[in-house]
Structure formats: structure tokens, C-alpha cells
Amino acid sequence: MSNNEFTFECPDLTEGATFPLRYTGRGEDFSPEFILHNVAVNAQTIAITLDDIKHPIFKTFNHWLIWNLPVQDRIPEHIPAGKILPELGNAKQGVAYGRHHYAGPKPPRGKQHAYRFTIYILDCELELKPSARKKDFLKESEPHLLQKSELTGLFE
Structure with missing residues (x-):
């Protein structure tokens, strides 16, 4: 890994480890903090x-x-629900399992699933509506992608 490669860390989750309960649908369901x-x-x-x-x-x-x-070096935990977040520079949250909000891991009891955070660094603001889904985001962001990094955790 070169010293200039984009990476991020989640202080409470390391690659391949178990998600802390507070970041799951069985805990407080908060989005975690990220350090870029x-x-x-x-x-x-x-x-x-x-x-x-x-x-x-x-x-x-x-x-x-x-x-x-x-753009920032630290993304705070517990990003609130909402289509548009004025407190975060008018960031937008789209449609996913968490409709316009973070929805942490919550697989059926006794079934372990793997969950991957991906952080994308882009060269522009995207003109997507909050009704956008991941496929819309990927299509729109592809020509603007500068960097990308992933972190995978497990939860049962």
C-alpha cells in the first residue's frame, strides 16, 4: 500500500470483525464515525x-x-435521518433499506451476514434527487470517482 492511497477507519470496527451492537438494528442503530x-x-x-x-x-x-x-477528515457518528441534511452541507440520503437514513445490520437471528461500508471520493456534487437508489448513484458517480475504499464487518 502506498502512503498516498485513500483509506478510512472506523474506530469501533476493524476489517472482518464483528459490528459493535450500537451500530446495528439490534442496538442504537447509529451510523459509526469514520476517519479518512x-x-x-x-x-x-x-x-x-x-x-x-x-x-x-x-x-x-x-x-x-x-x-x-x-470533504472532511472525520465523518461524525449518528448521522440523522432525512432526505437533505443542512447540518452536513446539504448532503442527501437516498432510498435503501434505510429510507433516507442509516439502517445497520440486522440479519435473521442465528444467521451471520457480512456488511461492507464503501466510501467514495468524488470530484463534484452529484445532482441526484433523494429518491435515488444505489444503482442511480453508481451510474451518476462513476465518471467523477477519484478514490474508493471499503471496510467489511460481520454481524449475526
């Missing part, structure tokens, strides 16, 4: 998705979609 490293100097916005990547029916099931976050 080596964000591109020409970055304009940040987006985050959370996906269940071991869903038995859907190969990948999107739990959370937020975009147009201002």
Missing part, C-alpha cells in the same frame, strides 16, 4: 454506502446511501 486518510486534494464531496454482501436472496442488499458530504 489521504483524501485527494481535488476532492469535492464524499459518499458512503453500506451493503449486506451475504444476503441470501439479493446478492447485495443496500442498507444506506448518502452522498454530497463535504
